[in-house]
Amino acid sequence: MIVGIPREIKTDESRVAMTPFGVEELTHAGHRVLVQSGAGEGSGISDQDYERAGAELIPEAATVWQQAEMIVKVKEPLPMEWPHLRAGQVLFTYFHFAADEHLTKAVMQSGAIAIAYETIRDAKGTLPLLTPMSEVAGRMSIQEGAKYLERPFQGRGILLGGVPGVAPANVVVLGGGIVGANAAKVAAGLGARVSLLDVNLDRLRYLDDVMPRNVQTLYSDRHTILDCISRADLVVGAVLIPGARAPRLVRRDDLKRMPPRSVIIDVAIDQGGCIETSRPTTHSEPIYIIDDVIHYCVTNMPGAVGRTSTYALTNVTIPYALQLANHGWERAMQRNPGLAEGLNIASGKIVNKAVAATFGYEAA
Ligand SMILES: NC(=O)C1=CN([C@@H]2O[C@H](COP(=O)(O)OP(=O)(O)OC[C@H]3O[C@@H](n4cnc5c(N)ncnc54)[C@H](O)[C@@H]3O)[C@@H](O)[C@H]2O)C=CC1
Numbered sequence: 001m002i003v004g005i006p007r008e009i010k011t012d013e014s015r016v017a018m019t020p021f022g023v024e025e026l027t028h029a030g031h032r033v034l035v036q037s038g039a040g041e042g043s044g045i046s047d048q049d050y051e052r053a054g055a056e057l058i059p060e061a062a063t064v065w066q067q068a069e070m071i072v073k074v075k076e077p078l079p080m081e082w083p084h085l086r087a088g089q090v091l092f093t094y095f096h097f098a099a100d101e102h103l104t105k106a107v108m109q110s111g112a113i114a115i116a117y118e119t120i121r122d123a124k125g126t127l128p129l130l131t132p133m134s135e136v137a138g139r140m141s142i143q144e145g146a147k148y149l150e151r152p153f154q155g156r157g158i159l160l161g162g163v164p165g166v167a168p169a170n171v172v173v174l175g176g177g178i179v180g181a182n183a184a185k186v187a188a189g190l191g192a193r194v195s196l197l198d199v200n201l202d203r204l205r206y207l208d209d210v211m212p213r214n215v216q217t218l219y220s221d222r223h224t225i226l227d228c229i230s231r232a233d234l235v236v237g238a239v240l241i242p243g244a245r246a247p248r249l250v251r252r253d254d255l256k257r258m259p260p261r262s263v264i265i266d267v268a269i270d271q272g273g274c275i276e277t278s279r280p281t282t283h284s285e286p287i288y289i290i291d292d293v294i295h296y297c298v299t300n301m302p303g304a305v306g307r308t309s310t311y312a313l314t315n316v317t318i319p320y321a322l323q324l325a326n327h328g329w330e331r332a333m334q335r336n337p338g339l340a341e342g343l344n345i346a347s348g349k350i351v352n353k354a355v356a357a358t359f360g361y362e363a364a
């Protein structure tokens, strides 16, 4: 198979979808890998590194898209990439369709085969291709939150850990999955008082066992959310219903209860965000303020730490890319039902039930 790795074009995205190790694995298995020149730059991987691994360097994105039978990417195709999509071509990347109806329609119209990293499952039922980026974003959410709580960044001037004689910050984490657990762990490590909310009681029991004593686990109902945010210096949005649009747990009216210049980091923005007032932002312009509450809603948080993130991501994607290249997408999915969960759109039809329900379609 011919596999194409275009350079990522999303604003401030420094990841690349394949490392030289991945190229080696594919070429040793008899596949051709076309890498767009400069694709690895943001992650500190040179064209020569790719060439040594057996890749063919291609200057133009259009040629990579044209020649490849499977495109492996990091982020969803952007509008300027849509004209490249074509029937039967496999696209293997993050899509987050539920947050973007235009993208959904463009991919349907193209007839391409969209296999979304974020809905592939492993034998334990977890989301192995989302996990590493959620680990990065969860840890980063506290780093970013701490920064925007500083006065020069417009925050309320609060140090997460406090100091002897002065109370630490209150951090509220909505969703206790991978993002939430990583956020809670880092916030607790810095000395903050952390409230970690989820609707899955088994998950809360587990978190209660493993988290330090300054993390309190709470059932996520409306009353508890309102109570927590009224004291919150920092709120992290980390809920997920795989494939679906994120539930809106904090409404516009609720912002009035939050302390002035408190900070929301809505990590779940890639699925539409779990705060009513969230809208996508970029690393270049990460925040905006509504009702005196700072909103940070960057859709590609791991893109800021490209080197760490590229390696963390490709550690998990390469085995699946190999299965797709070795067997073709249909046979690979017959052999691996967890990979089949990644099929979101095929030949013009939405296959993923949660994505179809978001836009009022019947899943094929
Ligand atoms: N902005 C960015 O750059 C990035 C965003 N993400 C996103 O972060 C979100 C979270 O991802 P993960 O932690 O990996 O998902 P996960 O599936 O590990 O955890 C989600 C948690 O939300 C909980 N949940 C569902 N409904 C809830 C509710 N009403 N109240 C409280 N908890 C609820 C679930 O029980 C689950 O424990 C996803 O949308 C993911 O795509 C992940 C990485 C990077």
Ligand SMILES: CC(=O)C(=O)O
Pocket: 094, 096, 130, 133, 134, 270, 299, 300, 301, 302, 303
């Ligand atoms: C999960 C995702 O969308 C990202 O890492 O950018």
